[in-house]
Amino acid sequence: MSQSAGQNPETVDGPTQEEFVAWVQEFLSGLESVDRASNRHWCPQWWAHTEAVDRLAALHTQWLVATEENSMSSWWVDHFDRHATVLFSPHGPFGECGTHHVDKGARRTLAAEQPPAGWSW
Ligand SMILES: [Zn+2]
Structure with missing residues (x-):
């Protein structure tokens, strides 16, 4: 790999948020294996x-890498299936x-409290 200071056409910028959202929507539109009947959950x-x-x-x-490398089968098995689990x-x-979130602030993340005074690790 050259560290040329000039333009490097092989540099791949990460996808934009717009591209990411479009990909999620496009990808989901073809996904058939996720539904409540199979006890698999999703949220719009x-x-x-x-x-x-x-x-x-x-x-x-x-997915972008797999598309480039023509390794979609591995993407499904090694990436999608494992995340889907x-x-x-x-x-x-x-x-x-x-149900739908009433406001954008609705999140179900893990809480993390401050350790008590005197706690050490
Ligand atoms: Zn939700």
Whole structure:
């Protein structure tokens, strides 16, 4: 790999938020394996679930790589299937999200309290 200071056309910028959202919508439109009948959960307001956003962003990044490398089968098995196990699980980010979020602030993240005075590790 050259460290040329000139323009490097092989440098791939990360996807923009717009591209990411478009990918999620496009990808979901073809997804048939996630429904309540199979006890797999989803939320239309996926963007309100921080863990889901991180996982989907990671999937998108790898999807771009797999498209470039023509390795989509591995993407499905090694990336999608493994994230899907957590992502759509009853215990995953969407598991207890049955209805639409009333406001954008609705999140179900883990709380982390300050350790008590005198605590050390
Ligand atoms: Zn939700």
